[in-house]
Amino acid sequence: MIPHWKQKFVTLWVGQALSILTSMVSQYALIWYLTDQTGSSAVLSAATIAALLPQGILSLFTGAFADRFDRRFLMAAADGAIGLLSLALALAAAAVPLTPGPIILVLALRSVGGAFHAPCIQAVTPLIAPPDALTRCAGWSQGIQTVSMLLSPALAAALYAALPLHWIILTDTLGALFAIGGLLFARLPVLRVGQPEQRLRIWRDTKEGFAVLRSHRWLWELCLICALFSVAFMPVSALFPLMSMQYFGGDTASAAVVETAFSIGMLAGSVILGLWGGFRDKMATMLSSIFALGVVLVATGLLPPTAFWTFAVLSLFMGLTCPFFNSVFMALIQEKVAPEFLGRVLGLSGAIMTLASPVGLVATALLADRTGITVWFLLSGVVTLFCGVLGLALPAVRNCDKLKS
Numbered sequence: 001m002i003p004h005w006k007q008k009f010v011t012l013w014v015g016q017a018l019s020i021l022t023s024m025v026s027q028y029a030l031i032w033y034l035t036d037q038t039g040s041s042a043v044l045s046a047a048t049i050a051a052l053l054p055q056g057i058l059s060l061f062t063g064a065f066a067d068r069f070d071r072r073f074l075m076a077a078a079d080g081a082i083g084l085l086s087l088a089l090a091l092a093a094a095a096v097p098l099t100p101g102p103i104i105l106v107l108a109l110r111s112v113g114g115a116f117h118a119p120c121i122q123a124v125t126p127l128i129a130p131p132d133a134l135t136r137c138a139g140w141s142q143g144i145q146t147v148s149m150l151l152s153p154a155l156a157a158a159l160y161a162a163l164p165l166h167w168i169i170l171t172d173t174l175g176a177l178f179a180i181g182g183l184l185f186a187r188l189p190v191l192r193v194g195q196p197e198q199r200l201r202i203w204r205d206t207k208e209g210f211a212v213l214r215s216h217r218w219l220w221e222l223c224l225i226c227a228l229f230s231v232a233f234m235p236v237s238a239l240f241p242l243m244s245m246q247y248f249g250g251d252t253a254s255a256a257v258v259e260t261a262f263s264i265g266m267l268a269g270s271v272i273l274g275l276w277g278g279f280r281d282k283m284a285t286m287l288s289s290i291f292a293l294g295v296v297l298v299a300t301g302l303l304p305p306t307a308f309w310t311f312a313v314l315s316l317f318m319g320l321t322c323p324f325f326n327s328v329f330m331a332l333i334q335e336k337v338a339p340e341f342l343g344r345v346l347g348l349s350g351a352i353m354t355l356a357s358p359v360g361l362v363a364t365a366l367l368a369d370r371t372g373i374t375v376w377f378l379l380s381g382v383v384t385l386f387c388g389v390l391g392l393a394l395p396a397v398r399n400c401d402k403l404k405s
Contacts, residue, residue: 015182063347209344
């Protein structure tokens with residue numbers, strides 16, 4: 001723990017929040033642009049795969065960088081690279097109408113930057129905050145991100161209606177500067193736990209991280225459960241715009257309403273978690289949220305085309321459940337994994353879940369136009385409920401919070 005850790009934590013995350021806001025505004029604009037231009041679930045699924053797959057593959061190895069080098073430098077470099085990519089796409093959009101190809105390419109390259117950034121930002125908190133504050137910090141960081149998520153759909157809808165696409169994309173470059181500024185103003189110490197004199201051996205370091213991941217049986221089994229959940233839920237999140245704009249016959253404003261409702265739910269859940277901290281047994285908190293989300297997804301899959309506002313309300317409840325799983329899962333890893341392995345374990349666990357996502361996305365791209373969108377919400381709900389049952393059935397997962405760090 002370092003002096004004045006709360007101020008440093010807030011300063012860091014305010015910069016990150018502004019970056020997330022501009023990234024999401026740009027992302028919504030690109031998704032709506034692709035939806036307007038193609039109306040194809042295959043194109044939207046391809047774009048989502050491009051945004052996930054490089055990060056999923058590279059995250060198998062980038063955690064080694066987070067454990068060996070200064071995490072401040074890695075985060076700043078990743079933010080800067082993402083900002084430059086957005087600048088290049090904005091210049092292209094200003095010159096000619098964009099086709100799906102360049103958008104998907106830039107999403108894939110941005111994902112490379114995310115592969116270096118994600119394990120660093122996730123591994124920073126345990127080096128700043130005391131152990132007994134990790135769950136609340138996870139809740140508050142989720143809340144700070146959610147404020148950006150809450151503002152972004154309405155802001156994106158307003159900008160999409162008023163400005164050319166290239167000006168909206170350009171805001172993401174501005175957001176990258178905010179993120180780098182937050183790192184500078186937070187005046188963080190050197191965020192490195194490894195020995196700088198040791199050479200980076202990516203394959204060896206990654207194998208060490210994987211061995212640590214497997215040595216925590218609860219974490220290995222929970223990662224596999226999360227991978228199954230990712231297969232089911234990621235296609236649903238990619239289909240939100242089509243659900244709003246095609247199944248319910250809405251427009252970009254309708255899509256923004258649903259995304260805003262989801263974000264309001266996430267914000268409410270983050271605030272509740274930040275104040276309350278969840279049940280004493282963290283797995284009770286996580287499994288309760290999984291079962292609640294499964295029920296809501298099943299209910300969504302049964303909605304008729306006239307029930308748009310019910311969909312919006314259910315989206316709010318979907319968002320409400322997320323922090324009680326995501327943030328608590330992150331706090332468990334931060335609490336129980338040694339700091340010198342934390343970047344690698346976070347990168348590997350994230351990679352396992354991310355690499356599972358394209359399985360569901362490919363199935364969606366091939367079949368969703370034929371089967372109908374609601375089928376995927378219903379199927380996702382059933383699989384999510386099954387994930388909750390697995391969590392209860394596996395003793396290592398069910399009792400993991402009782403284990404010593």
